[in-house]
Amino acid sequence: MRVTTGLSFDRSVRYMQNSNARLESLDRQYNTGAKFATASENPTGMGTKLRLDAEIASYKQYSVNAGLAADQLNLEETALSSIYDYMLHAVTSMQAGVNGTYDQANFNTVAQDLEETRDMLFNLMNTKTAGGEYIFSGNQSLTPAFSRTSDGEYICNADGGRRQVKVSPSVTLTTSDSGLSVFEKAQLCRTASSATAGVTLSYENSDEFNSFVNGYTNAYDSNDLSISVTGDAYTITGRGGEVLQNGTVSPEGVINFKGLEITMTAGVNNAVVSLDPPANDNALNTLSAIIDVLRDENVSAYDKAQALRMGQVSLNSAKENVNLALGHVGSRLSNIDAVINSNDALSDIKTEVRANECEVDVYEVVAALLQEQNALNVARQTFSSVHGETLFDYIR
Secondary structure (H helix, E strand, O other), rough: OOHHHHHHHHHHHHHHHHHHHHHHHHHHHHHOOEEOOOOOOOOOHHHHHHHHHHHHHHHHHHHHHHHHHHHHHHHHHHHHHHHHHHHHHHHHHHHHHHHOOHHHHHHHHHHHHHHHHHHHHHHHHHEOOOOOOOOOOOOOOOOEEEEEEEOOOOOEEOOOOOOOOEEEOOEEEEEEEEEEEEOOOOEEOOEEOOOOOOOOEEEOOOOHHHHHHHOOOOOOOEEEEEEEEEEOOEEEHHHHEEEEEEOOOOOOEEEOOOOOOEEEOOOEEEEEEEEOOOEEEEEEHHHHHHHHHHHOOOOOOOOHHHHHHHHHHHHHHHHHHHHHHHHHHHHHHHHHHHHHHHHHHHHHHHOOOOHHHHHHHHHHHHHHHHHHHHOOOOOOOHHHHOOOOOHHHHHO
């Protein structure tokens, strides 16, 4: 094959153009660190890169979500811890009030202490975030969880909703608890009533009676207790004629049954005592009712002490609900730490995979770049040498 001058020239130019293109590609790889810039260069690789970019970005957002959730839960944990402490203080104060030597001045002091505690609880139950949202209001985050009516009753405005945040592809965490479940559904001390004339009831040991009623009552059957007295002996029977207790009536006509004092006047030999249905309320109303009793000078010291004993039972129930909520918050915070560590680890793995698939080894690129530059320089020198000769140069 005859190699003409034009053909040689074209080949040399084409080689230098291709070499320049390779050199430009290597220079781009060196400056950007990426193996390719467009899908046309590597369709499969570009698809992999876009998928990995999206996954890495999602893990970063999950970590941001987890951090925000942790802040919210830390705020709730602080509020609940303070609420628990104030409730514990109220119970302790009421225990001190159950004292046979207290006069009205002492009861007024206890009432003042409980009032201040109630006001602090009210403020804590309406704790807000830095953004002005009430953390215990459920989905009604711009409405206070609790408000006070004109007649002094505290009502719950929260719904049953709980706000949630997705912190990983498969984990959604609750970031707030509704005051409706944490504060409003505290069981009040159980009570009993009797329609039998000549029978009065009082509570000598509210804890004992509360425990008995909670274990005995049945929502689908009768909860009445029948009392029969023969001479100074009595028998108390429950549903189905089951004998619950028998013994001797005191000289004052008092029967003590599971912490409940049943006083029967002379001549009353049979009576029916009904266990009242359970009732729920928040600690704010419980404290208000006790405060009113303590400040009422027409209420005897015995009845004030009895109200304090029953109030302790009710407040302990409210305190237990707060304690359970604290446990749930602590568990969520622990889960967040694990989720954040998991997200970081998965993000690192995806980043490494992306680097292996889409990024260049800078040392290899530098070596290839130097090699291509040398090749281009040689090509240019060769082109100049070959195509710079004349016929006279050849004859010489």
